[in-house]
Amino acid sequence: MEVHDKASRGFIDGSAYDKGRPSYTEEAAEYIANLLKKTPDKEEVKYDVLELGAGTGKFTQMFINKLDKLVVAAQCFHWFANETSLKEIQRVLIPGGVFAMVWNHKDSRIPWVKQLQDIVLSYYTEDIPRALDYKWKPVIENFSGFASGENLFLSGIHLKGSKDFIVEHHCTISVMSSLVPEQKTVAAKKLRNVLDSDEATKNSNEIILPFVTEIYHCVKK
Numbered sequence: 001m002e003v004h005d006k007a008s009r010g011f012i013d014g015s016a017y018d019k020g021r022p023s024y025t026e027e028a029a030e031y032i033a034n035l036l037k038k039t040p041d042k043e044e045v046k047y048d049v050l051e052l053g054a055g056t057g058k059f060t061q062m063f064i065n066k067l068d069k070l071v072v073a074a075q076c077f078h079w080f081a082n083e084t085s086l087k088e089i090q091r092v093l094i095p096g097g098v099f100a101m102v103w104n105h106k107d108s109r110i111p112w113v114k115q116l117q118d119i120v121l122s123y124y125t126e127d128i129p130r131a132l133d134y135k136w137k138p139v140i141e142n143f144s145g146f147a148s149g150e151n152l153f154l155s156g157i158h159l160k161g162s163k164d165f166i167v168e169h170h171c172t173i174s175v176m177s178s179l180v181p182e183q184k185t186v187a188a189k190k191l192r193n194v195l196d197s198d199e200a201t202k203n204s205n206e207i208i209l210p211f212v213t214e215i216y217h218c219v220k221k
């Protein structure tokens, strides 16, 4: 399957990604783990879980020794939201098996968070998939192999750190990390300017960046 250029170049620096991105809460992991309990037992099942787009294993760590009969895609399904992927996911799941997707979204109801998001958004072109454009959703809903999905929003893990850290976090987003160094410097300055000028952050040594975790799951028919 083709990997989008921004994805193949944007996630090269695993250590920056691992440092700069939030993990997932026990609550989110437990919710997904419990979905598995609803799936039927089948003798022919060799492996119970298949994780897609595992990256540095942030989400995987939550699940070691916990799960089976599930395909999970953390922070990545939007990159391969197409019928070919869904056919393959459906193929490997047992009937009644669950395909679960999870995303951490920054809480852009907060004005300075929204301003930072808008800067990141300005680097996107129409062809670059984003979780928050929700183009992935009709792809699943129009796919006949899964029963209709369910959405759940939970409070996520809140990142805490200096202004530099908040800028670095934004620079782990693939559209940002795949910029050439000069462009990245300009982008980082724009982000820093927001943090240096917004009333809520300008005098703060430790900034809290809140996340909301979205879980969407569907069941193989």
Ligand SMILES: C[S@@+](CC[C@H](N)C(=O)[O-])C[C@H]1O[C@@H](n2cnc3c(N)ncnc32)[C@H](O)[C@@H]1O
Pocket: 001, 002, 003, 004, 007, 011, 021, 052, 053, 054, 055, 056, 057, 058, 059, 073, 074, 075, 076, 079, 080
């Ligand atoms: C934002 S990272 C998420 C990593 C990890 N799941 C986590 O929660 O931190 C997105 C991942 O999707 C993977 N990815 C992007 N496009 C893909 C594709 N077409 N097929 C498989 N993986 C893909 C990237 O390589 C990267 O590891």
